[in-house]
Amino acid sequence: MIVRASLEDTSGDRCVDLIEGEAGWAWVECRRDPEDGHGWRRLHPPRGGFADRTTAERDAGGVVGWMGAPDS
Numbered sequence: 001m002i003v004r005a006s007l008e009d010t011s012g013d014r015c016v017d018l019i020e021g022e023a024g025w026a027w028v029e030c031r032r033d034p035e036d037g038h039g040w041r042r043l044h045p046p047r048g049g050f051a052d053r054t055t056a057e058r059d060a061g062g063v064v065g066w067m068g069a070p071d072s
Contacts, residue, residue, distance in 0.1 A: 009066045016060045018053055019046055025056040029064050
């Protein structure tokens with residue numbers, strides 16, 4: 001699996017990674033706490049099985065509140 005894009009919120013504390021792998025595209029929301037120095041942590045397992053990046057990003061936008069729905 002390869003992260004093809006990482007979309008950050010305006011605070012820089014949350015992101016959604018768009019991942020491409022053998023089973024198609026997936027996404028996962030991550031957060032970071034600057035005070036602990038760990039870096040990014042996944043909030044859940046990747047949600048996948050999408051045919052393309054656009055579909056994965058659209059699904060993430062419908063689930064992740066700070067993203068909103070991306071343009072069609």
